[in-house]
Amino acid sequence: MIEKNEFKDDLLNWFHENKRQMPWRETNNPYYIWLSEVMLQQTQVNTVRPYYNAFIDRFPTIQELSNAKEEDVLKYWEGLGYYSRVRNFHEAVKEVQNEYNGIVPDNPDEFKKLKGVGPYTNAAVMSIVYNHPIPAVDGNVLRVWSRLTCNQQDIALPKTKKDFEEELQPFVKTESGDFNQAMMELGATICTPKKTLCIMCPVQNHCLAFAKGQVSELPVKKKKVKKKTIEYSVLYITNNDGEILVRQRDTKLLNGMWEFPMFDAEDSIHTIEEELEAVIDVQQEPMFTTKHIFTHMTWNMKIYRAYTQKNNFEHPYKWIKKDDKDSLSFSTSMTKIFNKVNE
Structure with a gap:
């Protein structure tokens, strides 16, 4: 005692x-x-x-x-x-x-x-x-x-x-x-x-x-449940003006934050083009891979350079200039991708 x-x-x-x-x-x-x-x-x-x-x-x-x-x-x-x-x-x-x-x-x-x-x-x-x-x-x-x-x-x-x-x-x-x-x-x-x-x-x-x-x-603590791992393709999409396509999340995780368009790694280019309602020219091989670890899951991400001629996107998508990136709220993982692409 x-x-x-x-x-x-x-x-x-x-x-x-x-x-x-x-x-x-x-x-x-x-x-x-x-x-x-x-x-x-x-x-x-x-x-x-x-x-x-x-x-x-x-x-x-x-x-x-x-x-x-x-x-x-x-x-x-x-x-x-x-x-x-x-x-x-x-x-x-x-x-x-x-x-x-x-x-x-x-x-x-x-x-x-x-x-x-x-x-x-x-x-x-x-x-x-x-x-x-x-x-x-x-x-x-x-x-x-x-x-x-x-x-x-x-x-x-x-x-x-x-x-x-x-x-x-x-x-x-x-x-x-x-x-x-x-x-x-x-x-x-x-x-x-x-x-x-x-x-x-x-x-x-x-x-x-x-x-x-x-x-x-000590202390006694039950084992954690194994984290879920999700595979993503992240598209760094630019246009003729050198602008970058981003979208705003409307999900519980990172709600309201901006990101480069992310898709399930198994999605076909056809599926991606249907989502974006645009023709997208995606580089065949990823520029690099990265991961982001949350408390309950891990994102494994392959980053692809891509291009489109479409100029008008509706919310949650929009074009930004590189210099505008810091005026929006991006998660750590997206900032890391931006810095890597532009280093």
Whole structure:
């Protein structure tokens, strides 16, 4: 059994002396801290830093973000992935502007009603900004707590997360924001998934898994379902003016983003021409191949150079000049293709 006061003191003393410098830790602005938590979901800190700084430079206030067009907002998220996060955040910020006079609610029950605010985001923002006693349990904390308590529960199960939240509740009665951040910091820098730095751990003497030699066996997590792999042909189509044909996605994945026309790898040129309602001259061999890995699937893509004389395409297709590419929101995979073709 972990001795609450000693464990918490050891953890917080370490955190205050060793915490990493991050721009969102240098502010009490709830909008900025909320933004950082949204960006950090499934994304590493070093990746987030430049995006965070650029985003708040462009949208420094809730009012400015609420008034911004979605296309502009997506442009400042381009490359971070999981675009539903920023769409939900944008909608939630509009609600804060309209319903709460531009002030982020300080009541957890109100804040969690906003679009895209789940239990973890609610706990993190409300504890860090307003010191509400709510344990913030993310993947780092699930791993750390399972090792500290030598818990054999499957951390992929919702019940395990609920149990851990109840067990951590006594630790957040005071200094909840610092405690939550300290647990996450411990998981990110010391109690990592592999190559755990137990020798440097500030709470090693409280860790049951370390005492039993079971650190490498925890946490217990069921195996992931094998990712689906999809084969695509991507056409980099140009016309006599050197313009490039692009289309806007209307799908759940990457909705609203622009791309070069993609087709199932087994589609015939006849099928492609029917879709485009145009005669397309496609290079027989691909220029190159590439892949893009999502959490649940992988795209294997063969990139073909193509040409058409058709000038007028209706939405979702349109011609753009090379210099116009940066004015539209393209996914990371499409930007990589563009850069490769034009290098």
